[in-house]
Amino acid sequence: MQSESPVNILLVDDQPENLVALEAILGDLGANLVKSTSGEEALRCLLQDDFAVILLDVQMPQMDGFEVATLIRHRQRSRDTPIIFLTAFSSNEQFMFKGYALGAVDYLIKPIAPNILLSKVAIFIELFKKSEALRQKTEMLQQQTQALQQQAAQLEAINTELQTSEERFRLLSACSPLGVFVTDTEGYCVYTNPRFQSICCGSAETQPQQSWLVSVHPDDLAVAHSTWAAYLEDGQDYSQEFRFQSEETAHRWVSIRSARLVSEQKQFLGYVGTVEDITERKLAEAASAQVIREQAARQEAETANRMKDEFIAVLSHELRTPLNSILGWSHLLRSRNLDPQKIDYAISTIERNAITQKQLIEDILDVSQIVRGKLQLHCQPLDLAAIAQTALETVRPSAEAKAIALVDNLQDTARLEIVGDALRLQQVVWNLLTNAIKFTPQQGRVDLHLTVVADLAHAPVSPPPPYAPGYAQLQIRDTGMGIAADFLPHIFDRFRQADSSTTRAQGGLGLGLAIVYHLVEQHQGYVWADSPGPNQGTTFTVALPLVPVTAAAAPSSSLRDNPVGVAPRALADMSILIVEDDTDTREYLAFLLQSQGAIVTTAATAEEGLELLGATQPALLLCDISMPDMDGYTLIQKIRAELPAPQAQIPAIAITAHARLSDQTEALANGFQQHLPKPVEPEVLLQTVLRVTGTTA
Incomplete structure (x- = not known):
């Protein structure tokens, strides 16, 4: 049996030594002695707990015992709490009368006889316990009476509900817009309402044991069976949408929902579910x-x-x-x-x-x-620092014209071994430098820095490939116009420019950065742009995967070297046949070669060129590709296959506006020794002629 809680006794005295004395006297009563040194503190204690008796000193500063007693009696909860006044003024009957007038049950004079105080307090404790027991019994009886009344009301309500529940269920079942089904614990139907039978193309005579699965469209039947079987196994809520076979249309869409059916006693009874026609919603x-x-x-x-x-x-x-x-x-x-x-x-x-x-x-x-996926690369081991240096020297005159300072660390950078197409990578660096110079005002600054980074964890790019041992990172930073935050995501889009109006300050087609992005991507690298905002400059970063030093072969530069100067009349007495259908181009090439001492014969068509070649023995053939009636490929094939030696072995250079890498490959495969895209630079043409014919300049 649980022991009853100790009663509370409130001790109020402004002298701590008096409280200690009272505590010593009353300690054997087993009560909870609550001590307070002021009237205010005593009143706060009364707000929290009930007390069997209050021992209250009369003489206290700020608020004396009589004032405290007055406030205690004004509070409903403590109005009947016994108060014993304690005072040292034994001869003043006025104090005693005032204390009794305030409802005190006793008035003790200090020094207090311990046995008298102990007996008086014990009596009040016993009275408090009996009062509390009586109060608790009264409350219990009241609670029992209320419970009986509630039970009676509940029984009456239950009886009323039982009388109407059957009718209500019948109406709900018949009028529900949803099909309802109930199954046993094995998933077999034990009840279906009329709407269920209508959706599932059944009738009133349809057996309840027929599951909704029999109406599922054959194309959805396998999924329906598997999901329903998984649901019966794990018991989670079921929600699926399937097509049902329909007599009116090809099919109808139906939503199936189901949940476990559990009694109030937590007993598993089966499953309850709904079937809803959602065809209109799906449409x-x-x-x-x-x-x-x-x-x-x-x-x-x-x-x-x-x-x-x-x-x-x-x-x-x-x-x-x-x-x-x-x-x-x-x-x-x-x-x-x-x-x-x-x-x-x-x-x-x-x-x-x-x-x-x-x-x-x-x-x-x-x-x-790029759009057609035809851009090809000639990849080989390269030094990115050398490529950046070449591009930097190319754009230096443009920077000097605007008094823009070009700052780089290329002289302090060791060889950065990458694999790529030298011309295309030089195009990337050139495009970025040209772009930076274009958008940087007079007397600005453009920085080009090369570094090596272990990974790209802090870069706004996709995760790097796992095979890269590190990255050569090239950054080009300018002090120019900057880029607005809303345009940064589109900076590498084709045909997109931040300003395409007629008032734009800079020219260009908006293709350069798109080409840069694709070329870097083709090299398994990454490129991104950062800018604090308009007029705060821009930084473009290119990261290309490094290759292990042991795996890198000695580079053979594929950069197009600047042709050395050609001596005057370097082609003296060389017989050259030009086949070109465009008159201006034909006359330009003839004049250029003749100015170097060559003996030039020209033909406007491939047929004419074939006849001239059969009748003469020129040392070289310059041939266009796109010509009417017969193109350059067909002409060179006929020369190689039909003409006798030495005409069949004549060195031939294709000069054409078809400038793609695939065009160069096709020209060489058809029998040309060299391929030069238009427009042709004079010195490049002369150097190529000397190289193909084996002539020393």
Whole structure:
């Protein structure tokens, strides 16, 4: 039997030694003695607990015992708590009368006789215990009475509910918009409502044991059986959508839901589930999805058309602008009214703008190959520092023209061994440097730094390939215009520019960075851009996987060396046949070669060239590829197969506007010794002629 809790006795005295004395006297009563040194503290104690008796000192500072007693009696909870006043003023009857008037049960004079105090307090403790027991019994009787009344009300409600439950269930079952089924613990149906039978194409006479599985469309039946079997095994809530066979249409969509059926005593009784026809919802979802797809396609098409229109407008501008200078200065040169200085300036301007057009065309061709997946690389071991140095020297004049400081660490960088296409990687670095110089104002700064990093864990790129022992990281940082945060994700998109309006400050087609991204990606590398914002500069980072030093072979540079100067009349008395259908190109090539002493014969068609070659014995053939009636490939094949020696073995150079790597491969495979893309630089052509013919310059 659990022992009863000790009663509380409140001791109130401003002298701690008096409290200790009281505690010593009353300690054997087994009560919980709560001590308080002020009236305020005593009142706080009364807010928390009930007390069998209060021993209250009369003389206390701030609030005396009478004031405390008055406040105690004003509180409903402590109104009847016995109070014994303790005082040292034994001769003052006024205090005694005042104490009794406030409801005190006793008035003891200090010093207090311990046995008297002990007996008086013991009596109040006993009275408190009996009062508490009586109160508890009264509360218990009240609770029992209330419980009986509640039980009676509940029984009456249950009886009423039992009378109506059968009718309610019948109405719910008959009128429910959902099909309802109940199964036993093995999953066999023991009840189905009319809506279930309607959805499952049954009738009122359909046996309840027939499961919804018998109505599932054959194409969904295997999935339905497997998911239902798994549900019966693990007991989790079931929710699936299947097609049901239908007499009216090809099929109808149905949602099946089920849960375990458990009694109030936690006994597993089986499963309860619903079957809902969701055909209309599925049709609406399909229609909505179609609308969304059409809207997305329309928006994508509109965006593509807008970008195409912007690109065409930019392309027109970028092509017409240099043409304006070329045609304008050409017209002025024809007038022959220019002084020698202006003539040199005009020729320089024409050449510079022609080079600009050439770069635009090469960018467009590169993007075309990228889109068709035809861009090929000639990969071999390379030194990235050497490639960066070459690109840096190429753009240095452009930087000096704008007083832009070029800062690099290439002289302090050891060889960084990578595998790649030297020309294409030089194109990457050149594009990024050119871009940085273009968007950096006068007297700005462009930094190029090469470093080695172990991984790309902190870079905003996809996870690096596991085979890379490290990365050569090239960073190009400028102090230019910067890039807005909302445009950074599109910086490498084709045909996208931050400003494509007619008021834009910089030119270009917006293809350079797209080409850079693809070339770096083709080298198994990564490239990304960072910018704090507009007018705060931009940093482009290229990371290319390094190769182990032991695996790297000695590099054979595939960079196109600058041709050495060709001596005057280096082609003296060399017989050359030119086959070219374009008159201007044909006359330009003839004039160039004749100026070097060559004896040139020209043909406008492949048939004419074949006849001339059969009648003469030139030392070299320069041949275009795209020509009417017979192209250059067919011509060289006929020469190699049909003509007698020595004409059949004539050295041949293909000069063509087909500048792709695949075009070069095809030219060599068909019998040409060299392939030169148009426009052809004079010194490159002369060096190639000397090399193919084995002539020393």
